[in-house]
Amino acid sequence: MIPVTKQEFLLLLQNGLSGLPKADLEERINFYSEMIDDRIDDGLSEQQAVLEMGEPEKIISQIILDYPFIKLVNQKIKPKRKLTALEIVLIVLGAPLWVPLIIAFFAVIFSVYISLWAIIISLWAVFASFVACAFSGIICGIAFCFTSHKLTAVALIGAGLVLLGLSIFVFYGCKAATKGILQLTKTIFNSIKNSFITKEEAL
Incomplete structure (x- = not known):
């Protein structure tokens, strides 16, 4: 899927990077949002500005590749809620x-x-x-x-x-x-x- 609007582009990035910590995800979404806005301010149309960003799949792959592996592991094993006493005992x-x-x-x-x-x-x-x-x-x-x-x-x-x-x-x-x-x-x-x-x- 080739996004033609800023919202579509950012939504694809958000879906592909949803496993990242919330702060890091928001940082990267805001980064690309600002890049698109800057190009629109320079006179490009929204579609042209989005196309200049490149393919979302490649961007997602590169971000994941550059992301520290330890942080990914920590995010994956981090409990989404406070563990109960029984769960701690079982672990x-x-x-x-x-x-x-x-x-x-x-x-x-x-x-x-x-x-x-x-x-x-x-x-x-x-x-x-x-x-x-x-x-x-x-x-x-x-x-x-x-x-x-x-x-x-x-x-x-x-x-x-x-x-x-x-x-x-x-x-x-x-x-x-x-x-x-x-x-x-x-x-x-x-x-x-x-x-x-x-x-x-x-x-």
């Missing part, structure tokens, strides 16, 4: 069950994050080894040129040049893989954050 008694589950959940997230970064580091280590071997071969080949081992010199220089050429392809492969893994990491954490956002209908 305490159930702690041996839900505390390990929470620890396991964060342990899985952390292990996935570390694993993805380990892949990135490994890929760039391969690239570095290609470059190091290439220059080592070329340097050793040049050194052998001043000896009687001319064929060895040619072989080393040739191997070094081949590795240097291959390192270019490895570089672009590492660059693409790094970009993909970072995007995957972003998507995973954005999905996790979205799971803590309860999208409710705005009143």
Whole structure:
């Protein structure tokens, strides 16, 4: 849905961010409301001002991505009302069950994050080894040129040049893989954050 009025745009933002703390939600709604008003004051129509804001879905995703994860968790587990004595007792008694589950959940997230970064580091280590071997071969080949081992010199220089050429392809492969893994990491954490956002209908 593409909003054409300020009210529609702000309503979409409010629905998409309804899981945020009230103060933070109001701050972001007021921010975009003022931005639209400023553009209208500059001579744009309401529809043009709204279109300049961009797609609400992308704005919502970016806000959630930038929002501190701990605050989302605190907001999610924060009681909506004062707990009764019975509820407090049940929570305490159930702690041996839900505390390990929470620890396991964060342990899985952390292990996935570390694993993805380990892949990135490994890929760039391969690239570095290609470059190091290439220059080592070329340097050793040049050194052998001043000896009687001319064929060895040619072989080393040739191997070094081949590795240097291959390192270019490895570089672009590492660059693409790094970009993909970072995007995957972003998507995973954005999905996790979205799971803590309860999208409710705005009143």
